[in-house]
Amino acid sequence: MEAVDDDRTVGLGGTKQRATLAFLLLHANRVVATSQLLKALWPVGDAPVSARKILQNAVWALRGVLSVDGVGGLQTRAPGYILSVDPEQVDLYRFHRLAKDGRERLSSDAPDAATRVLREALSLWRGPALADLVETGIRWSELTAMQNARLDAMEDCFEAELACGRHHAVLSELEAVVEAEKLRERSCGQLMLALYRCRRQADALSVYGRVRSALINDLGLDPGEGLQMLQYAILTHDPALALPRPRPDAVVEVPMPRVRRATVSVLAVDAELGCGHADRLGADEAFESAVDTIRSEVERFGGTVSGSVGSVSLALFGLSGHEPDDAELAVRAAIAIRDRLAVRAAVSTGEVLVRSTGGGPPTVNGALLEHCRSALALVPSGKIRICDGTGRATAALTAHHRVEESVASWQVGEAKPVGTAVPVLDRDSELDLVRGLMDQVRHRSRPHLVTVLGDPCVGKTELVLEFERRIVGHPDMVQFLVGAAGPGVLAMQAEILAAYCGILPGEPVATARAKLGKALVRLIDSDEEASTLLSRLGPLVEPGEIGDRVDVLDAWQRFLVEVAVVRPLVVVMDDLHKADDTVLDFVENLAESSRPVPMLVIVTARPELLERRPAWGGGKRQATTLMLDPLSDAVIDRLLDGLMSTMDSGLKESADRFLGALPPNIRQEPNVRRNYVRMLLRLAPRRASLIE
DSSP states (O other), X not given: OOOEETTEEOOOOSHXXXXXXXXXXXXXXXXXXXXXXXXXXXXXXXXXXXXXXXXXXXXXHHHHHHHHHTXXXXXXXXXXXXXXXXXXXXXXXXXXXXXXXXXXXXXXXOHHXXXXXXXXXXXXXXXXXXXXXXXTTOOOHHHHHXXXXXXXXHHHHHHHHHHTTOHHHHHHHHHHHHHHOTTOHHHHHHHHHHHHHTTOHHHHHHHHHHHHHHHHHXXXXXXXXXXXXXXXXXXXXXXXXXXXXXXXXXXXXXXXXXXXXXXXXXXXXXXXXOOOSSOHHHHHHHHHHHHHHHHHHHHHTTOEEEEEETTEEEEEEOTTSOOTTHHHHHHHHHHHHHHHSOEEEEXXXXXXXXXXXXXXXXXXXXHHHHHHHHHHHTOXXXXXXXXXXXHHHTTTTEEEEEOSOSSSOEEEEEEOOOSOOSOOOSOXXXXXXXXXXXXXXXXXXXXXXXXXXXXXXXXXXXXXXXXXXXXXXXXXXXXXXXXXXXXXXXXXXXXXXXXXXXXXXXXXXXXXXXXHHHHHHHHOSOHHHHHHHXXXXXXXGSSSOOSOHHHHHHHHHHHHHHHHHHSOEEEEEEOGGGSOHHHHHHHHTHHHHSXXXXXXXXXXXOTXXXXXXXXXXXXXXXXXXXXXXXXXXXXXXXXXXXXXXXXXXXXXXXXXXXXXXXXXXXXXXXXXXXXXXXHHHHHSOTTOOTTX
């Protein structure tokens, strides 16, 4: 075992100290009981009376090493210790990640890519695992599992090489593995296949004879069915053993185009960059940057950019099947683009002709596209205009007002407030505090965790919504990503990831992964790193059981950091008291463990969170906790007075319905009336409007 800091080997001390670190690393980011550590250090039960003291001294010494050299954090946590470490800093965990990625590429019929990744994983091995400790008598079961994982990765690599036709290249490696591991039937079969393809049928059959003898002599078993079938295939020269070769006279079928009518929403955007002719190179770069921004926002809301000419880009929403919210998504994308660039935009909804050949992206034609382009020419700078159909579909999203031009009937105003129509009262100090923390996060590029605690329906969610309403739309706009803890293990993380990538509910897994992949490519410069992150985040967009939750959460943290690098980020996690312990551990340390970026993490939870974690956020410089008290009688009275004052406003009908629903005796008695309002607030569903 070796620890390296900037190419300098770190001194890890004596055998017990090194063994302690090794065992904690094998269980990194998990609590290891003291009894388990003692058994690992003295496996045969001959622990001395001072064993616990020796362990405590080893932990104390390791803390000094780790705190100085930045390898990780070793903490006492009942009933033992936990070593917090970035998996990317440990060869073993990097190996597991790469091996998993290579295996997925192999199963996706990409053997070349699988070979590259698996070779990288295997290059991390420089001999038997923890050989220095094994020499002292260590015999941990984890070491056997590590060796088997290495052999599995080697066999995956051999399979990928054979699929690429490189049987000559892997022959010597296969022979060495089979000589050392005589009972592993998979690698024996791979060696037989490689020998057969090298025109050494007799040697291939000899391998089968040797492995059969070893199995019978050692275990009293015959080879498995797969190996027996391979022997028979070699004996009969089965053509399936040869690499498939394309026939020179193969007939290539050209798919016939399919034309269908589809209802879509078209978004036309003109980026007003103000570039003159003097600096054409600068203008080209500005246009390219604007197109990238437009494409990013369009794809985030589930659309597709069909083309860009100069400063004008055209995007389509609903190509994969029209949904009622396609028009809303198009308008949301237009608003998001307007918040980031100086643009004018138009949105039209209607029917188009979609031509598909099955071999590439569909092409779209129809009068709707020309309608949208004509509308764009009439849109003033910085404005968004929409047609009648789009206006009807998005009436709840924004305030519209009619304009004179017939092809662009409505102009989009400000977005309507999201969520409750109940005023956020008596929370100015809390809102000012959160806004101040947001300013610090932006200016210092330092993440911060804000926990908002309170009883059900005390106004936690409303506080966050009001905070969002107050800052969205400013020139220094931040991005909001919102999720709620639910019954799924990582449902909140999946919801936030889907919101950013524009993944819609019920979309096919392939479509969801494609959107996730596009988003990661935009965020990360390295295609290889983006591909690796896609593999690790894949479980969040696929149904089924999530395997290594710690690995997925680490990848999700990397994703949030990359989003915050592009634009200041607010991550809202609602109802965190419902999350399991793994997620709570992750969220509590999210701000502290993330690299310096402008990211504000806001979580809301009931007081039960403190019952599970009494020291939540305590002692952390980058954490703040707010406790919301129930609304006072004075605030309830102000709320009712506010509703009554709306009788002559546009909310008269809603206010009438609310006040008219109060029984006569409740309207007359102040205390009874206040308690009745509190009851309604408790019964109201989350984010529902009281007056509705």
